Amino acid sequence: MTIFFTYTALGLVLGAVYGIAASGLVLTYNTSGVFNFAHGAEAMLGAYCYWQLRYGWHWPTPLAVIVTLCVVAPLLGGGLYLLVIRGLRNTAEVTKIVVTVAIMLGMVALSEWVWDPLVPHTNEMFFGYASHLTVAGVTLTTHEVITLAAAVLIAIGLRVLFYKTRTGVAMRGVVDDPDLIQLNGHNPQLLSLISWVLGGMLAVLAGVLITPISGGTLDANALTLLVIDAFAAAMFGRLRSIPRTFLGAVVLGLAATYVLAYFPSGWSWTSNFRISLPMIVLFAVLVLLPQDRLQGAAVRTRERYRVPTVRKAVLAGIGLVVAMILIRLLMVDSDISTMTLGMTFAIMALSLTLLTGYAGQMNLAVCSFGAIATLIVYHLGLSGTGVAARMTVWGILLAVALTAVIGAVVALPALRMRGLYLALATMAFGVFVTDMILSDISPHKLPLIHTRFSLFTQGSLIVPEPKIGLLDLHDGTTFLISVTVLFALIGIGLVALRNSGYGRRLAAMKDSPVAAAMLGQSLVRLKLSVFMLSAAIAGLGGVLMSSALGAVTEDNFSIFLSLALVMLAVSAGIGYVTGALLGGMMAGVGFAVVVSSFNNLAHGGTSLHGLYTSLAHVAALLPALVGVTIGQSPSGFLHDLFDGYRRIAANARSVLYAAGAAEAVLYLLALTGTIDNWWFGVGTYAGIVLLPAIAQAVKPEAMSQVPREARPELEGVGIDEPYTERVRAMLDDRLGLPARVNRPSSRTAAATTSQHVGIPAEATT
Amino acid sequence: MTATLRTEDITVRFGGLTALDAVSIGIEPGTVTGLIGPNGAGKTTLFNVLTGLQRPSHGRVLLGERDVTSLPAAKRAHLGVGRTFQRLELFLSLSVRDNLRVAGDIRNANQRGRIDVAREAERLLELTGLAGIADKEVADIPTGQARVVEVARALMTKPQVLLLDEPASGQTEHETQAFGTLLRSLAADGLSICLVEHDLGLVMDVCSMIHVLDYGVVLASGTPEQVQQDQAVIAAYIGTAEGAAS
Numbered sequence A: 001m002t003i004f005f006t007y008t009a010l011g012l013v014l015g016a017v018y019g020i021a022a023s024g025l026v027l028t029y030n031t032s033g034v035f036n037f038a039h040g041a042e043a044m045l046g047a048y049c050y051w052q053l054r055y056g057w058h059w060p061t062p063l064a065v066i067v068t069l070c071v072v073a074p075l076l077g078g079g080l081y082l083l084v085i086r087g088l089r090n091t092a093e094v095t096k097i098v099v100t101v102a103i104m105l106g107m108v109a110l111s112e113w114v115w116d117p118l119v120p121h122t123n124e125m126f127f128g129y130a131s132h133l134t135v136a137g138v139t140l141t142t143h144e145v146i147t148l149a150a151a152v153l154i155a156i157g158l159r160v161l162f163y164k165t166r167t168g169v170a171m172r173g174v175v176d177d178p179d180l181i182q183l184n185g186h187n188p189q190l191l192s193l194i195s196w197v198l199g200g201m202l203a204v205l206a207g208v209l210i211t212p213i214s215g216g217t218l219d220a221n222a223l224t225l226l227v228i229d230a231f232a233a234a235m236f237g238r239l240r241s242i243p244r245t246f247l248g249a250v251v252l253g254l255a256a257t258y259v260l261a262y263f264p265s266g267w268s269w270t271s272n273f274r275i276s277l278p279m280i281v282l283f284a285v286l287v288l289l290p291q292d293r294l295q296g297a298a299v300r301t302r303e304r305y306r307v308p309t310v311r312k313a314v315l316a317g318i319g320l321v322v323a324m325i326l327i328r329l330l331m332v333d334s335d336i337s338t339m340t341l342g343m344t345f346a347i348m349a350l351s352l353t354l355l356t357g358y359a360g361q362m363n364l365a366v367c368s369f370g371a372i373a374t375l376i377v378y379h380l381g382l383s384g385t386g387v388a389a390r391m392t393v394w395g396i397l398l399a400v401a402l403t404a405v406i407g408a409v410v411a412l413p414a415l416r417m418r419g420l421y422l423a424l425a426t427m428a429f430g431v432f433v434t435d436m437i438l439s440d441i442s443p444h445k446l447p448l449i450h451t452r453f454s455l456f457t458q459g460s461l462i463v464p465e466p467k468i469g470l471l472d473l474h475d476g477t478t479f480l481i482s483v484t485v486l487f488a489l490i491g492i493g494l495v496a497l498r499n500s501g502y503g504r505r506l507a508a509m510k511d512s513p514v515a516a517a518m519l520g521q522s523l524v525r526l527k528l529s530v531f532m533l534s535a536a537i538a539g540l541g542g543v544l545m546s547s548a549l550g551a552v553t554e555d556n557f558s559i560f561l562s563l564a565l566v567m568l569a570v571s572a573g574i575g576y577v578t579g580a581l582l583g584g585m586m587a588g589v590g591f592a593v594v595v596s597s598f599n600n601l602a603h604g605g606t607s608l609h610g611l612y613t614s615l616a617h618v619a620a621l622l623p624a625l626v627g628v629t630i631g632q633s634p635s636g637f638l639h640d641l642f643d644g645y646r647r648i649a650a651n652a653r654s655v656l657y658a659a660g661a662a663e664a665v666l667y668l669l670a671l672t673g674t675i676d677n678w679w680f681g682v683g684t685y686a687g688i689v690l691l692p693a694i695a696q697a698v699k700p701e702a703m704s705q706v707p708r709e710a711r712p713e714l715e716g717v718g719i720d721e722p723y724t725e726r727v728r729a730m731l732d733d734r735l736g737l738p739a740r741v742n743r744p745s746s747r748t749a750a751a752t753t754s755q756h757v758g759i760p761a762e763a764t765t
Numbered sequence B: 001m002t003a004t005l006r007t008e009d010i011t012v013r014f015g016g017l018t019a020l021d022a023v024s025i026g027i028e029p030g031t032v033t034g035l036i037g038p039n040g041a042g043k044t045t046l047f048n049v050l051t052g053l054q055r056p057s058h059g060r061v062l063l064g065e066r067d068v069t070s071l072p073a074a075k076r077a078h079l080g081v082g083r084t085f086q087r088l089e090l091f092l093s094l095s096v097r098d099n100l101r102v103a104g105d106i107r108n109a110n111q112r113g114r115i116d117v118a119r120e121a122e123r124l125l126e127l128t129g130l131a132g133i134a135d136k137e138v139a140d141i142p143t144g145q146a147r148v149v150e151v152a153r154a155l156m157t158k159p160q161v162l163l164l165d166e167p168a169s170g171q172t173e174h175e176t177q178a179f180g181t182l183l184r185s186l187a188a189d190g191l192s193i194c195l196v197e198h199d200l201g202l203v204m205d206v207c208s209m210i211h212v213l214d215y216g217v218v219l220a221s222g223t224p225e226q227v228q229q230d231q232a233v234i235a236a237y238i239g240t241a242e243g244a245a246s
Helices: A004-030 A041-054 A062-081 A092-112 A143-165 A165-173 A178-183 A188-213 A220-224 A227-234 A240-263 A270-290 A310-328 A333-358 A366-380 A393-415 A419-437 A476-500 A500-513 A513-518 A522-551 A559-573 A579-601 A608-632 A637-651 A653-671 A676-697 A725-736 A749-757 A761-763 B045-049 B073-079 B098-109 B117-127 B143-156 B173-188 B200-206 B224-229 B233-239 B241-245
Strands: A132-135 A139-143 A461-463 A551-553 B005-014 B017-024 B030-037 B058-063 B082-083 B163-164 B192-196 B209-214 B216-220
Touching: A004 A041, A004 A165, A004 A188, A004 A227, A004 B200, A041 A062, A041 A092, A041 A165, A041 A220, A041 A461, A041 B163, A041 B233, A092 A220, A092 A551, A092 A559, A092 A608, A092 A749, A132 A143, A132 A500, A132 A637, A139 A143, A139 A393, A143 A165, A143 A227, A143 A240, A143 B209, A165 A178, A165 A188, A178 A188, A178 A551, A188 A227, A220 A227, A220 A476, A220 B233, A227 A270, A227 A419, A240 A270, A270 A393, A270 A419, A310 A333, A310 A476, A333 A366, A333 A476, A333 B073, A333 B143, A366 A393, A366 A419, A366 A461, A366 A559, A393 A419, A419 A500, A419 A559, A419 A579, A419 A676, A419 B082, A476 A500, A476 A522, A476 A579, A476 B082, A500 A513, A500 A522, A500 B098, A500 B192, A513 A522, A513 B073, A522 A551, A559 A579, A559 A608, A579 A637, A637 A653, A637 B173, A676 B082, A676 B200, B005 B045, B017 B045, B017 B058, B017 B216, B030 B045, B030 B173, B045 B058, B045 B082, B045 B163, B073 B082, B082 B143, B098 B117, B098 B143, B117 B143, B143 B163, B143 B173, B173 B192, B200 B233, B209 B224, B216 B233
Parallel strands: B030 B192, B030 B209, B082 B163, B163 B192
Antiparallel strands: A132 A139, A461 A551, B005 B017, B005 B058, B209 B216
8 A cells, every 4th residue: 555655646746846847838829829848948948047056166056047947048038038928929830839839849950959968967956865754654855845835826826816816817818819818908018028937837847857757868859748748737727727737646646656656567568658648648638628629719820831732833843853863973972862851851841741731730750650661561571681681662552541540549549639639649740659669679579369479579670672663773873863753753743732722722721611611611621631641751762761771760750850850951941842842951051961971070080070060050940940930931931932933924034044044154164163052052053042132133124023013911900001192092991991091181081980890879860 | 591590598608698588580582681789789689699600598499390409500501590690700701702712612512402613702892882892802992892891791602591791891881872772672582681770761761670679679560660669679769869869
């Protein structure tokens, strides 16, 4: 019985930490409408900061705690709000998700820069492990007692804040109607700021408390993923209710310790199961939650994409393949496999173009679907052995089909809800795949058939190249050109799909789910079909990626990789196939190449070692910095670039021809070895990006003929936009005021207005 | 294609607030039924109950003889309930024409009996006077026309009942007149139309039956003439000429 009480007490302690973390998440979500994926990362940075102060600089514990909680944490939370989150007004849910994901990745990169992950950092319990309390045979350390007390105080404190104080009541209202809150004499921005400051403090407190409880050694990735435990708990309260969130946290904490106590320790998957518990609970809660009420789109979002015609897509596809063949001629063998890897990532990113760009849904675990497909093909779809081993076509098709089915199973519980829930469910699935499936490395005896088997044998799989009929992709060039052709075909297929009735229905669902439903569209069915299709593409890309790598480990399917892929595809332009190409290339190879070349330079010795190491760290931070800018241009940077090219094509074709000629010269110089490939790459890239600006400089008159002047957002007039004559005319137009009131110089004009607007007066006459 | 959409004793409570209290109204085929009342009277809530976006706490919704109270929005749309929204819910990434076509696509994908989407879209663009702006992005057109696009889009699914939530707000006088004519001709073809509108000129002009809602209860029902004479309605909503002038 003592064992039971002990584990119950430990479960409560764990639940207390989850509760502290989750309440911060609920707080920020409800006052800003932004779900903070970086919440765990804040906890992680806080824990490292505490380490730095307490153990790095040997400050006294109380001072270190106070500075971490009351200076660092508020700066972290408040800074995030002021610098990034505030700018997310009027953006789609996808944008909000991706921006906080970017912050999270940035924080992880930052922590690895400052605190070398290879050197262990350990936070000890407050008052040490020896200081403890014993009640009824149950022994808890003082640290654990403090944790429990903190959670209780926070639960009571938040309840009082929300229901007894004016500020708290206003905070509850701010996300629903900031304007109304403002009319009531509150400043909605200030309220959001307060909540993000508090959210930061709660996250950091959770981070500082949990580290010693879970062993003491700081692990940046594990702490960052605390956000999953937190949202699993918060889901009990539908991301709204603080008391239910604490209840969920306690359930999670108890479940985790009971599994540890009562599951046979001999089972190899007991510890995997325990780690995956929050994900499993999350799915269970998702299944049980009632369906979301359909609500109208609250705001007119800023994202816009233009849809190309199928003809244009075919031309672009041919262009891509030709370009790849030309580039191939420049490359050495090692570059070919890198390029192939990038193209396979681009195919995985295409799954996001369909799912996110066209349908407005999210999948934060693309690589995990790639992992599932890889496992299937590895176990069921290979022929031959050793160097003669190849992937079979049937194996690939089977893997793709099964991945689609698994995608359906994963997504189905979340599809009845808002987009955010699908994002959360897929992220949880991603971590589940890593912790449960890819951790199944030691062979165990299967019941009935008595063969020894493990899913992810030895933690590393050798994945051979596919062979399709006579087409053997063992040859590097054949592989590269084949994946490029495949990318082009899928890309053209997606554009054709977008231009079909099905594609229009996806767009309708994305723009206004409520209107689509009112026209008779079953949203769950449509979401399910598009998610399955998207998972199939992700699976195909994943299989090819594994094959391009040759051998894969758990790290190749990490959730952080998936997140980086989503983020880069969105920042490039998720509504475009080109966005997938660029995003995939950047995620697959781009930044890795930059970082490793700086690292190589650093290892080359010389006095610049420090500089190059720093540059490598900066480069590791780059993807996150790219992601954070999405708030500024939520349609992605390709959107603006395409606009520039459209104007060039319309007004300054000569510039286009000149640029083409210059590129041809550059290519020939590279082909003949006169210039380095590196210069060719940089020159081409710079040329593509800068051409609109160059055209502007060369032909200012032609380029300034803007087809249609951008309309100001009426909602922002007087706040973001100056109140001009043109705006006034637009307002009259929108309000349907007759033309004669355009110049209300006389009293008669004013009287006409009131007569028209004052409907009741009109009705009684 | 005619059916009556009726409510029986519909009550909706949000926490302690009773938004609708035992509301029973009917929308008859071939007529335009007006639903008026001050802001917050429960008009949009009633629409949400009729269309399946809001589950009532009590009462039934009947389409013809069929009880549709527990059917979700999409299912009711299949049975012939169409609506527009007070806050525009257009598909902003599509053109005006595609906003209509996608409604037909949805119908074809989810219901039996295919329609020729392209032809039906062109017919409705002509009928509603949108042909001239069919290729414009729907994000770029003024509110008055956007409201007509919502109506045309709803018509693409060949509804039996059409619920219009403040379709004339944002329209110019001229647009409203044309809109009134359109509504009368649609009703003449047998459609049941329910109109929530603050432009009482339009309501009195096109409706044959009017229900007045106030604080969730039906204050009065009757012809335009009857409603305009009703003292309770005048006090609660219409007001008097003297009251409006002061």
